[in-house]
Amino acid sequence: MSARIVPLDYEGQAVRFNGDGWLHATEIADRFGKRPNDWLSLPSTIEYLEALNRRTVTGSSGNAWSMTKRGGKNQGTWLHPKLAVAFARWLSVDFAVWCDEQVDALLRGDMKSWASARREAAIGHKAVCDAIALNCEAHGKTPQKHHFINESRLINQVITGSFAGRDRDQLNAAELEIVTLAELRDSGLICAGMTYAERKANLLAYVRKLQDKHQRRIAA
Template sequence: MTAKIIPFDYEGQPVRFNADGWLHATEIAERFDKRPNDWLSLPSTIEYLEALNRRTVTGLSGNAWSMTKRGGKNQGTWLHPRLAVAFARWLSVDFSVWCDEQIDALLRGESKPWASARREAAIGHKAVCDAIALNCEAQGKTAKPHHFINEARLINQVITGSFAGRDRNQLNAAELELVTLAELRDTALIGTGMVYAERKVNLLRYVRELQSKHQRRIAA
């Protein structure tokens, strides 16, 4: 295991992949009171490995889809990205969806740790809240909870089209980055005194530009 180890965060717990998308299966399985070897020994897993071998030019043996590192902080069983999601589904359906997103980001070169993206989004949210409070204060008013809630929903609306809350712990690093950029833009717009309706139009245009650039980068 020579590739760089990249830590992610799933529901407050670290999950490790390497830069090639291999999952540290032993580490995460322990949190579900399971073992990788139990999954690897299942008839359905063996059948899946046989199918993979038939369809893979390199003709890897079953053991080549997993590897065990002994000694050191990265010891344990690691699974190839072609197996990681199937293994994650055995552990938890929700975890498998999250795992698929992280592997996709890694293989696309978007390897920013989730925990870092989550912290940045939290900072962006705090900046928006501070801007709202200062704006209300300048008008001789006191900011109310609904001011902060509606602004957070505005950010979600210009990104998803839905004026509703989102559980940020369920967003991947790329989604969190988009939220952060929108929040920072919103903070600047509030500082200029721009009214809500105008901010919505401006933010919507800004987010569409960011999403368009992202799609062009993927297609390149």
């Protein structure tokens, strides 16, 4: 099972797949008030697994189609793409249709948008770091680790309201886009000589516009 996690957006909620199309079943089932084990123990599910096993060349056991990871940020039950849609249908028909589309795109290799968004976010972060370094040098100072950490937390604060770190690998493409645009703007504000308070006010207004635009795009 691929270690790369792809967080996608379903009605404003992140749904995690891995690069091979496996679904983080525990996470999404919890939102529907259900548990993956309840579905896996259904007679219809067991029958389906047995049929899958008969059709595979290797004759895999039922456990080969699901995996439970313990510990770490990705712990929980993950389901093979051949089970993901059937499981999603048990949760919600609408979610099943959406899930089918995402699994198909992942297996075709069409999920390049998230990878591109992640790379762009890394570029945005590098731009902010360069701007901080140049600003410190212009004032005869040596940039310190806390300068970069605090600026990253400022970006997170204007987006989420919390002055804390975020794991960008867990953000979806739309969230990464907002982070990237905010960091690129912040790098410009730093180079323009704005104070911390001025940058925060400017970024807050800018991010609100970006988020409003994203919500309108979802509603359209």
